[in-house]
């Protein structure tokens with residue numbers, strides 16, 4: 001039987017417990033998940049792609065069937081190169097929906113074989129975004145319940161004066 005693979009694309013600057021929760025739950029549905037970090041996504045990321053990949057690897061070491069890669073260019077081309085037709089995305093609040101709907105529709109129009117699968121966030125992580133985390137740590141705030149330990153340490157070091 002073919003292994004079922006899903007690709008979870010995003011910026012992951014940095015990966016949070018909300019992302020990890022989506023991946024862990026997706027592994028009950030899929031055999032493998034590739035967390036795909038978009039190169040050149042945000043203009044001034046806090047963490048380089050290399051750092052983001054390392055943090056994802058450390059934060060998913062306890063999960064079987066996950067790996068992290070970077071990709072550049074169109075997601076549909078990256079999916080093709082992996083022989084994969086499933087995009088995994090997380091949904092938090094209603095405001096995510098419009099953007100996600102646009103993305104999923106665009107990808108499906110470029111390649112009708114592609115399906116986007118959404119998992120709803122767990123209640124604890126509804127308001128958790130990478131940007132809230134970056135903002136908090138940049139001003140000396142700590143959110144250890146919302147980020148993996150490696151990310152917590154990396155954020156403290158990054159913003160150390």
Ligand code: ADP
Nearest residue numbers: 009010011012018019089090091121125128129
């Ligand atoms: P992007 O910049 O492409 O939105 P992110 O790294 O912010 O990338 O997020 C990647 C995916 O993870 C998106 O589908 C986003 O909705 C989802 N996600 C982010 N934070 C959470 C969370 N707290 N709970 C569930 N899904 C989340």
